[in-house]
Amino acid sequence: MQEAGRDDKSAGVRLTGLFQFTVRLLTETEARFTSVERINHYVKCLESEAPRQSPESDGPAPSWPQQGKITFQNVEMRYRNNLPLVLKNLSFTILPEETIGIVGRTGSGKSSLGVALFRLAELAGGSIIIDGVQIAQIGLDDLRSKLSIIPQEPVLFIGTIRTNLDPWDQFSDSQIWEALEKTHIKEMVSQLPHSLYSEVTENGENFSVGERQLLCVARALLRNSKILILDEATAAIDTETDRLIQETIRREFGSCTTLIIAHRLNTVMSCSRVMVLENGQILEFDSPSALLADENSRFRAMIEASENQSR
Template sequence: MNRGYTEEVLSMPGARNVSCDLEHITQTLNWLVRMTSDVETNIVAVERIKEYGEAPQEAAWEIPNKNPPPIWPDQGSVQFKNYAVRYRPGLDLVLKGVDFHIKGGEKVGIVGRTGAGKSSLTLSLFRIIEAAEGSIFIDGINIGELGLHTLRSRLTIIPQDAVLFSGSLRMNLDPFDTHSDEEVWKALEQAHLKEFIKGLTAGLQHEVTEGGENLSVGQRQLICLARALLRKNEDEATAAVDLETDDLIQKTIRTEFKNCTVLTIAHRLNTIMDSDRIIVLDKGQIAEFDTPSNLLANSESIFFGMCRDAGIA
């Protein structure tokens, strides 16, 4: 009885219209939900543009009346005066009252436990982060008064993570095209890459993929070393590579940068044992600053404890 009544109702023209209307409403609601989701996704781009537009800007790229002499830095002395820095307003200081002087041509190792402030010291030299207090002087010039390009173009770094861009190998070595091919090949030879590059079909025009993914980690690091050799100023060496590549890097630094001031952030303590002096950072402050031999002679020093833990002392 009930089944027949249902079939009779559904067979009526009005019931068919109700069914069509329900289907149309369902499609409309599905479309509305999909459009709402698309708007929500796309509005993220607007939020990012707003965020970047309101972000604090870096210092001026060039300051014409503050340009140092063309040969600066010619001595390579580095002085931190009561220097302190934080990553953004409201955060704690990551370097506090750092005060030291490095003579021109000195080889200085920088060590410390994780979070001691080693990388922050390097970021400060390049003004990736700006001073909260104090100043840094290179050859008597306050780097805080220079344009960023003026400063960064006079310093050289071999970063812990090799930075390469998609493009030719030559472009990665000499991005501003300021050196001749002969100088580039000489730098490659000093970095122990000459034979490898010669073996490539395209040579210096070999296409490097984004991030250097078509090269090994060691080769990427040696390319960064060759790039530094083309400039020869200030240097941070790294150890995020295999031991053989690290030995090549350290050997090249000792020979080719012998007249430069070299700051080495040590990830393997044996790479800085022949440094002129060692800076030991602890909680953003300089805990020790002396020659390796003097620090090792003191069994109570932090450096001695680190060497003992590493099996060196």
């Protein structure tokens, strides 16, 4: 009787373990099939972007844009159908070689301006014109190859420093070294074991955030685009690296039309004009001095609030 009881107990333990393993196997299988469902959705349901190349007759001139004038005409944008508008009837003109600071609270539509310029999401209404060319009527490669962006989170890829700075092998080593020198990072790269051909790990984890950001500035400098967007490029770095980046931008990108999406308000004080956004609309758009002189200005209130916080 005792042996039979022990056998029943042992069988019960084995059955419980088998049941647990079966449930675990079913859960893992279901989780893996989520990936299959997503791939199936991407293949069958996801809409493709616009054509990457323009027809030869409709493409912009190779030298476009020569001036860098940007005009928004009644621009409206949402990220997906049936979602609220993130940009609402925006109309403004940015003159060639102007430096525009874009400020506002989280969700005001600052980064969405960059999304609209790069056509990462198509407009729901209105148009964007750069040097007389409506960007919705040209290919994505024709557009994006002419714009440069220095993102908030610096992006580096697995490979070498050289392939990160010049992935299409368009520039000479001397041009790359010149760009690194202008961004104050030449000495750091030259001290690496293989200099330009030193390894870059995934996401550039073998470099500090500041070094990654400076490499992104060097990449933008090499492209020599007429329009540059800084999407809170100094939000996650120290004050000294911030100063180096701001110095490089003022010196090397002076002939560019520059849009600075600002996290630190002091970075826009030297801009030609400042645009204050709220809920996808423009509240104010004037020079920093004019906005600070206005007692009712939202920009002035933001500056005063930041000064009070720093005390």
